[in-house]
Structures are given as C-alpha cells and as structure tokens.
Amino acid sequence: MKVWKNTEKASILPVLAGLMVSISFIFVAGCTGNPPGSVELHLDGTKWTLTEYVHDGLPRQILPGTTVTLFFTDEGSIGGSAGCNSYFGSYELEGTRISIGSIGQTLMACMEPGVMEQEYLYLSLLSDVVSVTAGSDTLSFQDSRGTTILSFDRMVPHEPEPLVGTNWTLASLHTEDAVSSVISGTTITAVFDDEGRVAGSAGCNRYFGPYTLEGDSLSIGELGTTRMYCPGPGIMEQEAGYLDTLSKAAGFMIEGSRMSLVNANGRTLLTFTAES
Numbered sequence: 001m002k003v004w005k006n007t008e009k010a011s012i013l014p015v016l017a018g019l020m021v022s023i024s025f026i027f028v029a030g031c032t033g034n035p036p037g038s039v040e041l042h043l044d045g046t047k048w049t050l051t052e053y054v055h056d057g058l059p060r061q062i063l064p065g066t067t068v069t070l071f072f073t074d075e076g077s078i079g080g081s082a083g084c085n086s087y088f089g090s091y092e093l094e095g096t097r098i099s100i101g102s103i104g105q106t107l108m109a110c111m112e113p114g115v116m117e118q119e120y121l122y123l124s125l126l127s128d129v130v131s132v133t134a135g136s137d138t139l140s141f142q143d144s145r146g147t148t149i150l151s152f153d154r155m156v157p158h159e160p161e162p163l164v165g166t167n168w169t170l171a172s173l174h175t176e177d178a179v180s181s182v183i184s185g186t187t188i189t190a191v192f193d194d195e196g197r198v199a200g201s202a203g204c205n206r207y208f209g210p211y212t213l214e215g216d217s218l219s220i221g222e223l224g225t226t227r228m229y230c231p232g233p234g235i236m237e238q239e240a241g242y243l244d245t246l247s248k249a250a251g252f253m254i255e256g257s258r259m260s261l262v263n264a265n266g267r268t269l270l271t272f273t274a275e276s
Contacts, residue, residue: 041093041132043072044072044073046071046072047072048069048070048071048153048154049069049070049152049154050062050068050069050151050152051153053125053150053151054147063112063114066083066112066115068082068083068119068122069081069155072091076092077090082123083110083115084110084116085106085107085181086106087104087105087106088103088105089101089102090102093132098129100129103123103126126141126150128144128149130143137154138152139153140152161254161259163192163254165192165193166191167189168190168272168274169187169272169273169274170272171258171271172270173269174267174270174271182238183232183234186203186238187201188201188203188238189201197210197211202225202239204228204230204236204239207223207224207225207226208224208225209222216251216252217251218251218261219249219250223247225243245270246261249261249262258272258274259272259273260272
C-alpha cells in the first residue's frame, strides 16, 4: 500500500493586470488586500470534470467510460479521481496565478486500454500549471507559455446514493499523511441495513456489528468477525487496520456514488464507492 508523490513544483507566470470580471462566485474584483484592478478567483468548494487535455501539442478528448475530476476544498487542497486512482495535493492561488504542490495518489491498476496512460499524462500536466482561467461553467489551466493544457466543465451534481442499503466497496484508507489503496486481489465492503446493523468483508473475514445514525453523525459499535486466516502479504494487517479505523468513524459524507467516513474532527478515514 504505497503512495506515489510527484515532487515537482509548478513555476509562476506573471498575471496581466487591469482585468475586471465578475462571474458567479468564481470572480470577485477589487477585494481588500489585492492590487487595484486585479482579479481574485474563488475556487474553494468547486468541483470540475476534465473534458480535454493536451498531449504532444494536440488536444485530446477523455477516454470513453472514464471520468477525471478535480475538487477544490476550503483548506488549500485539491483532490479527485485521475480516472483510476484517487489523487490529492495542495495549491496556492494569487490572482490568476496558481501553484500546485506535490501530488499523491493511490496505486491501483486499471486494465482498460489507455486508462493508466491518460492518468499519468493528467497528473504530469498538473505539475506544469501556472495560471487558471475560470468562467461560470468552465475552468482551464495554462502552462508557462500561456497554452491551455487542461480544460474542465463544472461538475453536474448527481443525487447521492443513500448510506443505508447501498453496497459500498472500499477505495482508499487514509492516515495522517498518506492515502493507500486496497491490496490487489482483496475487496473490502460495507453494507448498512435499516435495522441498525453494518456488515461486510474486511478483506479476509466477514465482520458485523451495530451502528447508530443521527443526521450525518454515525457511530459504529463493537464489531465481531469470523476467524479465517489469509496468508497473502499484508492482508491480515490491512484487515486489522480497516476494522480499527471503522470503529473511529463519527460521521459520513456522500457525493454521488462516493462515500467517506470521517472522524470527530471531520478528517477522512475511509473512502468507498457504491457498487451497482
């Protein structure tokens, strides 16, 4: 369960002064603390879907059946799906200049043709970004030459899957400083029923126990498991870590088909996807 990190730091491109635009919540001109006539972009809390990227100087469309997303949080962080793996990192924004810090990602492998190559190119292009242009429904990143290298559309919200009754499959485990994917060949699941019970596979053994739900607050009681032993490298350690982390859940968040369990401080512990 390794985490790959790209340590390249984006360079900085000077911003053209004198631009005054106001579009939705993205643009706010003339804010206190900014030079007169400058433009301040507000990206925190916005979510985008990649539509096009540049490779070998030519625009390329996203592979059919894949989705690449970009989320800006309100803590100077970015994250999303690179088409196969989840990724995460930091960013700094000054006017229309943007600097994206080191990017980490989970290390799953997707076998569909071209998916991993597209993912690699997308994450590499993020490190080349130095400026951003935003509209009400579009977002684009430019490199140091002013060439648009990544283009996004605003994400259309989907009705979230319900916590109860959905078959959730673990996508990633979060620790203080890393995000890890599930060991290849193992599957970890969770199903919350309408009688206050949660059950699933911890990667080797089945587990089960009670849970209490109040709004978006969630607490999970003492868990029981079967007693099998799986000999693969790291499987039993992964199982123990998952069950221990599950017991620390204090709440949940669902966005479309993605569900995260968080602790009492709101830090993400486990991320799941809904299985049809």
